Amino acid sequence: MQRMSGIEEKARKARDKKAAYGTDVDLESFKSESREYEALQSAEDLPTEVKKAALDVGVKLDDETAGAYVQMDQTAVVASSMYEGVEMMDIASALKKYDFLQDYYWKLVAPDADKYTAEVAEAEPSGFFVRAKKGSKTVFPIKSCLYLGSSDFNQRVHNIVIAEEGSELHMITGCTTPTHVQRGLHLGISEYYVQKDAKVSFTMIHSWGKEVEVRPRTGIVLGEGASMSNNYIMLRPVKTLQTFPTATLAGKGAVASFNSVIYSTMGDIDIGSNVFLDAPETSAESISRVVSVGGDVIARGRMTGRVPGARAHLECVGLLLGEKGRIYSIPELDGQSRDLDMSHEAAVGRISEEELEYLMARGLTSEEATSVIVRGFLDVEIKGLPEDLRQEIKDLTQREDLKGAS
Numbered sequence: 001m002q003r004m005s006g007i008e009e010k011a012r013k014a015r016d017k018k019a020a021y022g023t024d025v026d027l028e029s030f031k032s033e034s035r036e037y038e039a040l041q042s043a044e045d046l047p048t049e050v051k052k053a054a055l056d057v058g059v060k061l062d063d064e065t066a067g068a069y070v071q072m073d074q075t076a077v078v079a080s081s082m083y084e085g086v087e088m089m090d091i092a093s094a095l096k097k098y099d100f101l102q103d104y105y106w107k108l109v110a111p112d113a114d115k116y117t118a119e120v121a122e123a124e125p126s127g128f129f130v131r132a133k134k135g136s137k138t139v140f141p142i143k144s145c146l147y148l149g150s151s152d153f154n155q156r157v158h159n160i161v162i163a164e165e166g167s168e169l170h171m172i173t174g175c176t177t178p179t180h181v182q183r184g185l186h187l188g189i190s191e192y193y194v195q196k197d198a199k200v201s202f203t204m205i206h207s208w209g210k211e212v213e214v215r216p217r218t219g220i221v222l223g224e225g226a227s228m229s230n231n232y233i234m235l236r237p238v239k240t241l242q243t244f245p246t247a248t249l250a251g252k253g254a255v256a257s258f259n260s261v262i263y264s265t266m267g268d269i270d271i272g273s274n275v276f277l278d279a280p281e282t283s284a285e286s287i288s289r290v291v292s293v294g295g296d297v298i299a300r301g302r303m304t305g306r307v308p309g310a311r312a313h314l315e316c317v318g319l320l321l322g323e324k325g326r327i328y329s330i331p332e333l334d335g336q337s338r339d340l341d342m343s344h345e346a347a348v349g350r351i352s353e354e355e356l357e358y359l360m361a362r363g364l365t366s367e368e369a370t371s372v373i374v375r376g377f378l379d380v381e382i383k384g385l386p387e388d389l390r391q392e393i394k395d396l397t398q399r400e401d402l403k404g405a406s
Contacts, residue, residue, distance in 0.1 A: 002062060023240045023268050027119055030154035030185045033243045034073040041189075043078045049178050057174030057205040058393060061145065069144040073153055079128065085136025086169070087129070087160040091158055094129035101129070104160055108191040108219025108246075116215040120156045127157040127189070132167035132198070141170040148184045148212070158189040163198035163226075166288040171200075175214075176207045183211035190218045194226040194343075196251060203231040203393065208238045210266065216243040224251030224279070232271065235391065235402070243299060246274040249282040260288035261302040261378050263402055264295045272330070273329050277310035289378050290318040291402070292325030302332040305340040314344035319377050321350065321370070335390050341398040374402045382397025 038044060043061040050072065054061050061068055067088050069082035076090035087094075095101050111121035128144055148155045163169045177184060186208070194200050208214060222228055230245060247256045258273040276285040285303045303312035318327035331344035351373050359369035 003236070023242075025116075025185060025215070026241070026242065027115065027154065029152075031150070032123070032150050034075075034150050034153055034156050037072045037075040037077050039128070040077050042080075043070060046070060048111040050077065050145070050149070051218070052149055053147060053176045053178050053207075054174050055144075057176050057207045058395070059143050059172060059174035059205070059353070060142050061143065066138055066140040066142045068142070069130075070147065071126065071128070071145070071154055072147045072149050074124075074126045076126070076128070081139055081142065083136065083142075085133040085167070086138060086142065087131040087133070089129050089141060091129045092125040092158060094160070095125055098332045104162065104193060105231045106191075108193075108221060109189050109217050112254050113217060116187050117189060117217050119154070120158055123156040123388070125158055128158050128160040130169070130171065131162045132164060132169040134164040135166045136164075138170050141172045141201075144171065144173045146173065146175045146186070146188070148175075148181060148186055148208075150184070151181050152183050154185045154187065156187045159191075160191050162193045162328050162372070163195060163200045166196060166206070167195075168199045169201075172203045172205070174207070177209045177212060178326045181212075182209040183208065184213075186212065186214045188216040190216065192218070192220040193227065194220070194222045194228050195222040197225040198223070199227050201229040201231070203233070206238065206241075207236045208230075208235040210237045211239050213239050214241045214243075218243070218245035218247060220247035220256070222247065222249050222251060222254035222256060225253045226251060227255040227257075229257045229259070229346065229392075230260045230273070233261045233273060234269075237266050238268075238269065240268045240322050242270045242405070244270075244274055246276070247284070248276045248278055249284065249300065250278055252279045253281045254279060256284040258286040259380055260290075261380055262290045262297060262299075263374070264290065264292040264297050266295040268287065268296050270298045270300070272298075272302070274302045275304065275312065277305045277312060278307060280307055280309055282307070282310050285313045285315070287315045287380060288317070289380050290316070291321065291374055291378060292318065292327050293321045294324040296326045296328070298328045298330065300330045301333075301344070302334070304334040304336065305342055305376075306336045308337050308339040310337070311341040313342070314346075316346045318348040319351065320348055321373065321374075334357075336377055371402055373390075378402070
């Protein structure tokens with residue numbers, strides 16, 4: 001495929017540009033070349049190690065009820081959809097097949113936004129393309145797994161999701177590494193186009209090594225009557241993470257929901273969401289639950305209301321356990337029109353002694369009681385999910401070893 005010279009030029013100019021926030025990463029300390037993996041007919045043919053790593057983040061690859069995409073380092077090894085109205089393929093193949101994709105590629109995330117976007121723009125296209133055709137509906141969630149299998153590797157991913165008018169798409173993505181890979185870098189660009197009256201739920205679960213650095217960059221646009229639920233879950237250690245997806249509610253009555261569940265034991269984590277309410281009768285909410293037993297967590301949220309009648313709510317609640325953790329909440333509301341309804345709630349605290357004593361009086365140890373309280377705290381009600389996906393997420397939080405600091 002002939003790469004677009006404009007994108008390459010922007011990327012070159014941004015190569016040395018640091019991100020506007022967060023810890024900087026030395027890109028040159030990571031390898032950019034990896035082995036090529038053989039394409040497979042089915043996710044059932046994946047190595048046991050890959051399927052186990054995916055299962056650890058709630059992605060059951062043996063069950064291809066809806067379809068699956070699996071990428072190992074830079075190679076797409078599985079890409080298939082079981083729904084007649086839903087396409088799923090690797091982005092390189094999609095760019096070759098569809099000329100119209102040039103109208104979507106690098107339109108919501110700028111290739112020169114920072115050096116991480118520039119790094120992805122200069123690499124050969126790698127990632128998934130998903131299109132829910134007009135009026136199609138997924139009953140079971142489509143699944144994808146981005147697998148970082150080589151130590152010290154820089155995984156560069158660019159995903160595009162298009163939900164056409166009146167479609168309904170549910171998707172769960174697990175990003176993970178095997179136990180022997182501790183150090184690595186994941187750069188993920190994602191662009192979501194949710195057209196008129198379409199509904200999308202996208203749930204991402206991260207499970208990285210203790211020396212893995214993660215830089216997602218996400219853009220979302222919603223048309224008239226469209227809705228999107230964007231859910232992010234991370235319950236295991238990471239060295240550094242920055243993610244601040246930006247959604248533009250461009251059509252009348254569009255609705256956006258962001259939900260984050262974070263359990264931090266170490267590292268620097270910088271999460272949040274940025275929403276522009278640009279059309280009448282739009283609404284958005286951002287809810288985050290953070291538990292820190294170690295490491296620094298910054299929870300950001302920004303809502304900008306630009307038209308009368310827009311409604312927005314930000315909520316960040318943190319539970320700080322032990323003496324080694326930190327939670328820094330930054331809610332921002334920017335009202336630029338009359339008749340807005342925008343609010344925020346932020347709180348950081350600890351487990352009350354009364355709650356612990358109540359559970360311990362019923363036979364639980366202090367550690368068991370703390371674990372029960374932490375799980376309940378992280379059990380966020382996420383709207384718009386099919387029941388089987390809701391249960392998968394609940395099962396994931398239940399089986400994790402979530403403890404307080406000693």
